[in-house]
Amino acid sequence: MPSCIFCKIISDEAPADILYRDERVTAFRDIHPIASTHILIVPNKHIVSVNEVTPEDETLLGYLFTIAKEIAKQENVAESGYKLIVNTGPDAGQVVFHLHMHLIGGRRIRTR
């Protein structure tokens, strides 16, 4: 999707602090972190939101957990704990309409 910022990051047309990348998933730091570890794990496929998920996406979405587990280890939050959050729609505050999983752990950052 040419207008999607996450598609641009995935294809290296926009900058990001990339932590992991393969042919299915890209992970990078959130530019507005709410905790010392705040990473976005994004399927390279442009899926708008959970509302648009189809059964053929299940293996890809399950793979997000495998990557989350590995990144949590690398970030030293696997034992202390972390939240994986996927927001859908306005009440959840979804701002980029390319499905993504937040990995949030470590020290909470007071942003406001």
Next chain:
Amino acid sequence: MPSCIFCKIISDEAPADILYRDERVTAFRDIHPIASTHILIVPNKHIVSVNEVTPEDETLLGYLFTIAKEIAKQENVAESGYKLIVNTGPDAGQVVFHLHMHLIGGRRIRTR
């Protein structure tokens, strides 16, 4: 796991307000809801947490999103929005050590 409350709910040995059940996943209302819609979507397989996920679990975990999408529609929060949250470990407040996805949407409930 005989001592696991979610395994007991899945096998009908403990009560719950079940919304969905099949051979892979069980969904029921959280007994301490923090919003008007607060549902737990639980793989029937006893996986302790995301830290214990293996690649063979990916299809099962991806399937949680398909069930979440359907339940969000049934609960009339698909368009207004909802959060899917998987908590791991103490910092995230994981209290039941059987991996589960929270589906949270609708009006926020003030519990304290």
